[in-house]
Amino acid sequence: MARASTTSDAFNAVAEPRRRAILSYLAGAERPVGEIVAALGLEQPSVSKHLRVLHDVGLVRMRCHGRQKLYRTNAEAIRPLHEWAGTFEHYWQHQLNRVKERAEAMVRQGSPDVKSPGPNLLNLKEKS
Amino acid sequence: MARASTTSDAFNAVAEPRRRAILSYLAGAERPVGEIVAALGLEQPSVSKHLRVLHDVGLVRMRCHGRQKLYRTNAEAIRPLHEWAGTFEHYWQHQLNRVKERAEAMVRQGSPDVKSPGPNLLNLKEKS
DNA sequence: TTGACATATTCCCATATCGGCATGTAATGT
C-alpha cells in the first residue's frame, strides 16, 4: 500500500509547504482564488487543487460570491495539530532542563576555562 | 514533480499515523526497536524504516547499546510544528468568539424556543 | 568459529502525489 491519502486528515494536508502557505495567507480574511494565485505565484490549477484538498479535510471554508469563490482558513481545524504537538511540550522542557543542569554542574565542578556566567546558563530560557 | 520527500522535514514525517504513534511511544523513555515492534504491533522492517525517516529529520535520537539500538523521541524537533500551529490560535479564538456572540445575540433578541441558558452559552470555553 | 539475536537494507509492487497543460463549467457582461 502507499501513503495514506492526503485528503484523509489535517496532518497529511498540512505536509505540503504550499498548502501551509495558503493556510497562512487565508487566515484572517476571505480571498478569491485569483488573489491567492497572484499573491503566492502559483499556477491557478495548482491552487485549485490544493484548495480542494484543504477543503476536503475542513481546513478551509468556501463561499460563493458571484463568479468567484471566497476561501478562508478554518483555524479550528488546526487545533488538533496544535494539541498533538503540545503533548510533547512537557518533554522538550525536560530536555532543556537536563542540558541546562548538566552544563551548570560542569561549571560548578570548576572547568578552569569557564568563568561562571551566572545562574541562567547558555541563554536557555526557563520555560518557553 | 512528485510529492516532497518525506525525509525533508518534520511536517512530512509526522503525516504518517504510525510515525506519530512511534513518537508518542518514544517520548519520555528510550526503547529498543524490538519493544516498539511488540508494543505497536508492526512488522520489524516497517518500524526500522519509520525510525529511519524520523531519525533523518531529527525527530528521534539513537544510541547503540550492545546489539540493540535505543531510540527516543527528540521533543525539541516537534516545537516548530507546535509553533506553526500556534500561529493560528489567535484566529480560532476569534472564530469561537464570533460564534458565541452571535448565539448570545440571538438569545437576547428572544428566540421564543430558547430558554436563556446563562452567560457561557453552548459549552464554548472562554479561551482554550 | 559458529550460531543466535537485534536491526537495517534491498527489491518489488500497487498506489498516491504534484505539476503542467488542456478542457469543462458556471456566472457575468455586451
Added chain:
DNA sequence: ACATTACATGCCGATATGGGAATATGTCAA
C-alpha cells in the same frame, strides 16, 4: 446568443511512498 471571466477538473508523466518478503549487517555468546 456570444465572448469573457473565474474556477474546477481530467489526463499525463515522473517520482515517492509503504508493505511484504528476503536478505544483509552487526553484536554477543558458547
